[in-house]
Amino acid sequence: MTDFDRRTLLSGLGALCLGGTASLSISSRADAQTVPAVPMPPVPRLTHSHDVVSLTEVRTNRPAVALTFDDGPHPTHTPMLLDILARYNAKATFYVIGQMVRRYPEILHRIVAEGHEVGNHTWTHPTLSRLGNPSVLSEIDRTQEIVWRTVGALPVTMRPPYGAITGRQSHMLADQRSIPTIMWSVDTQDWRRPGSSIVADRMVRGARAGAVILAHDIHGPTVRAIPAAIEGIAARGFDFVTVSQLLGWRRWGPRGLRYVSGPANEYRG
Ligand SMILES: [Zn+2]
Structure with a gap:
């Protein structure tokens, strides 16, 4: 467990044990100091699904596409991708694996700080269709929790x-967690490693209003494909928005809390 995990866990336990009003004592170097308790509240439940259960693309006239990147955060490829997206001011959606968030929380911070959206790609990346409802819910809930505790x-x-x-599982998740299933309309098949130019070409050719483009930010060639892909898609007149933006939703998650870097790495409301 890293220091970050411990501190995050402390904050979370503070929320559970202290009810958010008491002070939490944290040892710091030689002397113990008392800091105001600013614990993370319990993971909230989404309460409205916007009536979406599952979709592959969005029916819209808006000339925009959603770039989506699965399986990160990756320690080197994701930051490189973020640099590229920032250069073009393009927003994307990252379907993250909970276990990877636990390993690379600082990259999740960067994703959120730079205006991108985070989606849930389960905790361990299993084949959900082979699992029963309790396991499916556990995979989703654990990732909701780590994202919440990491970026609020x-x-x-x-x-x-x-x-x-x-x-049936998509309906179950929509009913019980208000979390719709987002598939894709453009598959770059980048995991087959076809090379950067083919990945970029598939993205550009597939772009149309409301398209959801699937790629993975764990492959170097995919990241290297993105400048050409963005330039080609933009030349066809499309903007780059997050999945929630493509759906016309105002925001992707409760953002009442702001991460504050510092000795205790607390969260402040
Ligand atoms: Zn995946």
């Missing part, structure tokens, strides 16, 4: 690993 915002959509989910 909650994913409002999920994407099943391998696209493997049953209609």
Whole structure:
């Protein structure tokens, strides 16, 4: 467990044990100091799904597409991708694996700080269609929790690993967690490693109003494809927005809390 995890856990336990009003004593170097308790509140539940259960693209006249990147955060490829997206002022959606968020929380901070959206891509990347409801819910809930505890915002959509989910499971997640299933309309098949130019070409050719483009920010060639892809898609007149923006939703998750870097790395309201 890293220091960050411990501190985050402390904050979370503070929320549970102290009810958010008491002070939390934290040892710092030689002397113990008391800091105001600013614990994370319990993970909230989404209360409205906007009536979406599952979709592959968004029906819209708006000339915009959603770039989506699965399986991160990755320690080197994701930061490189963020640099590129920032250069073009393009927003994207990152379907993150909970275990990877736990390993690379600082990259999740960067994703959120730079205006991108975070979606839920399960905790361990299993084939959900082979799992029972309790396991499916556990995979989703654990990732909701780590994202919430890391950045104080909650994913409002999920994407099943391998696209493997049953209609019944999507309905169950929409009913019980208000989290719709977002598939894709453009598959770059970048995991087959076809090379950067082919990945970029597939993105550009697939772009149309409301398209949801699938790629993975764990592959170097994918990241290197993005400048050409963005330039080609932009030349066809499309903007780059997050999944929630494409759906016309105002924001992707409760953002009442702001991360404050410092000795205690607390969250402040
Ligand atoms: Zn995946």
